[in-house]
Amino acid sequence: MTKIDEVERHLFFEGIYLKYGYDFRQYAEASLDRRLAGLLGDYQASSLLDLLKRALREPEEFRKILGSLTINTSEFFRDPTFFKVLRESVFPVLKTYSKVTIWSAGCSTGEEVLSLAIALKEEGLDRRATIHATDINPFVLKSAKTGIFEASCIPTFNKNYAAAGGTGTPSQYYGAEYGLVRFNPDLLENVVFSEHNLATDAAFLEAHLILCRNVFIYFSRELQERALELFARSLVHKGFLALGSKETLRFSSLAPNFQAVSPGENVFSLLSRSEPKP
Amino acid sequence: MRRPRACFVGASAGGVTALQKLLLELDDDFRLPMIVVQHLHPSTNVTPSLIYRSRARLSFVEAEDKAPIEEGHVYFAPADYHLLVEKTFRFGLSSDRHVQHARPSIDVLFESAAIAYGADACGVVLTGANQDGAAGLRAIADEGGFAMVQDAADAEFPLMPSSALKAVPSARTGTIAEIAKELSRISRS
Known part of the structure; x- marks a missing residue:
């Protein structure tokens, strides 16, 4: 798993929050970092700052990123x-x-x-x-x-x-x-x-x-x-x-x-x- | 070597028997927090305290979301959730997708342990019929943590420990009894 740089994570979520209003700044870090590492892999990006640039410029890309950051595991009558x-x-x-x-x-x-x-x-x-x-x-x-x-x-x-x-x-x-x-x-x-x-x-x-x-x-x-x-x-x-x-x-x-x-x-x-x- | 602050154990097929033996063999003054991922069927609801015994005075509990990690406890991942540790040395759970066909996944726990504990983590891979834990043990070793693998000859299912050893050739290997002895020594150091 790619290690997530703390400063980059901070800037990434500040940027997303300022641009789109979604606030991930206080999510539990360990599982969030896994999702971020997965995104870096999907986009073949080496830095969250590259990913942020794309997210800011291309709302359609942001939509996909948002989908990967939120967990939508659900089932009927779960538990x-x-x-x-x-x-x-x-x-x-x-x-x-x-x-x-x-x-x-x-x-x-x-x-x-x-x-x-x-x-x-x-x-x-x-x-x-x-x-x-x-x-x-x-x-x-x-x-x-x-x-x-x-x-x-x-x-x-x-x-x-x-x-x-x-x-x-x-x-x-x-x-x-x-x-x-x-x-x-x-x-x-x-x-x-x-x-x-x-x-x-x-x-x-x-x-x-x-x-x-x-x-x-x-x-x-x-x-x-x-x-x-x-x-x-x-x-x-x-x-x-x-x-x-x-x-x-x-x-x-x-x-x-x-x-x-x-x-x-x-x-x-x-x-x-x-x-x-x- | 510094004394690790926590020990992370992964087990799959054959794991319950191996863990029972490991926990029984620990010295009675063993205090190191132990965090265990044992692959189980998703609908299994086990009460660890009914299955495991030890000479040491240890509490066997299911790891709870946000609970602080404490000495004298052996924590088990709940079925159908990934178990992670945060940098605050508390637990986190997640329903993120399966890793290595498993949830909980050993890799997920170990990789979070490598980030949170760095060189203070100790990772142990026991018997199993898949390759979960190999990448995670590598992550622990890369941070300078202590890596141990069950001897393939001693394991009921050798694939998991041998995959882990391939990923971390420098890992210490041993039988369950030897691993228990080593963990007891580390806990006292």
């Missing part, structure tokens, strides 16, 4: 037991509200949003729930909005659907054609897709449930802290926060504000809202 916990421990509380607002932060190509929409539908919550699905990358949002996926996702979908507590037949939610599958458009009827950057943007809603799974592992502790403060400000009292199965609040100063809902799965409820900093 199926998590969705079981949602249905058993979180949805019963959501049912006590007449309107439910859900924020899927870092929604990537939309697999989690569709999984969530299906679970909400089966629990009779679909009409009162609005899902705000956000991501830093506008190109994955564009793809998520279509509800169209490669047909190769279907075996995982079918398998995880059952393990996640699905009560119907998985094939009722999609139709297949030409190697692609299209999910029923009504699943995305109450989904609002928008760009949102956890590193720079402010709170924009009051949510009953926030899902932010497998995002914090790419953040430094400082950035994770910022995002947690943002979530604490964006949740109603006793609102729920769901993190990835290997993400923890243990090393955060905001940990006392949250209470674990279910041991094993990383679902928390907000005990006290943090006061906005002056």
Whole structure:
């Protein structure tokens, strides 16, 4: 692996931030450096400064670079037991509200949003729930909005659907054609897709449930802290926060504000809202 | 040689048995932080403390994202995540694509260790039927770190250690018992 020069990394991300507004300056370095080394290889560049020059001059190239810097690993009902916990421990509380607002932060190509929409539908919550699905990358949002996926996702979908507590037949939610599958458009009827950057943007809603799974592992502790403060400000009292199965609040100063809902799965409820900093 | 500040171990096929033996053979005053990538099936959920034993008073735990690396602990990469170490000597996880067909990948851990620890890293490649770990051990050796490889004759699956030895011809080789002895010596030094 090519070693990344610290000064070059700093200049690279400052440049990207100034030109395009994407802020990678506080991402976790070790995995980010691997992605940067991969980019240098792809572009046969010896320095990040050469890469920066191209990114600044050619927005089309920047789009590709952005795609390589963000992780878009996603699958339907990822960690199926998590969705079981949602249905058993979180949805019963959501049912006590007449309107439910859900924020899927870092929604990537939309697999989690569709999984969530299906679970909400089966629990009779679909009409009162609005899902705000956000991501830093506008190109994955564009793809998520279509509800169209490669047909190769279907075996995982079918398998995880059952393990996640699905009560119907998985094939009722999609139709297949030409190697692609299209999910029923009504699943995305109450989904609002928008760009949102956890590193720079402010709170924009009051949510009953926030899902932010497998995002914090790419953040430094400082950035994770910022995002947690943002979530604490964006949740109603006793609102729920769901993190990835290997993400923890243990090393955060905001940990006392949250209470674990279910041991094993990383679902928390907000005990006290943090006061906005002056 | 300086005393390494942490020891990084990679194992694949045959690795659980090899690691059990290695950990049992460590001296009872072994304290060096040990960080392990053992290739597992992605859906495997193992509790390291149920599988491993040692005479030394060590805690066997799954490595947690952002957790500080501490002496007296043996950390294991969770299934289906890459495990990396940061320059802050804390762990990082990632779902980046597979490296050497593996996630967690030994190369990913070792290369991050070379960057974070430099000459203070010690890398060990044990039994396995692939070539993960070779490039990573090279990275550790290039930074002046200490490289060890299980004797191909001692390994249940020799391909991984012999690939690592090819990449780092200067690596120390030995049986599991000899590696344990060497690690115990390093930990005391």
